[in-house]
Amino acid sequence: YQVHPNPFFISLKWYKALPDELQRIVTEAAKLSMIYCDTTWLGSEAEAFNVVKAHCQVNYLSDEARAQFIEKVQPVWQYYIDKGVFSQDTLNKVLASIKNN
Numbered sequence: 001y002q003v004h005p006n007p008f009f010i011s012l013k014w015y016k017a018l019p020d021e022l023q024r025i026v027t028e029a030a031k032l033s034m035i036y037c038d039t040t041w042l043g044s045e046a047e048a049f050n051v052v053k054a055h056c057q058v059n060y061l062s063d064e065a066r067a068q069f070i071e072k073v074q075p076v077w078q079y080y081i082d083k084g085v086f087s088q089d090t091l092n093k094v095l096a097s098i099k100n101n
Helices: 012-017 020-054 063-082 090-100
Strands: none
Touching: 020 063, 063 090
């Protein structure tokens, strides 16, 4: 299972050449487009889950089973940290974000 964000790309040189007011407008438009994209994506995920649920048995992890899963995947996290795919700091930020949601 993966989440693929839809990044908002623009030229930094072009952006910095804009007057302050236009930079503010572009920044606000980018934020609004991310909210729209996230909302649309979450809606499609909910629809897909309902299709799966209609045809399959869905199992939910207990808090204990979830904790065991987290414990078992930690060596995988360390593997990717050691490979330089991401840092411990990045992992800590992701885990903190998940904990806050």
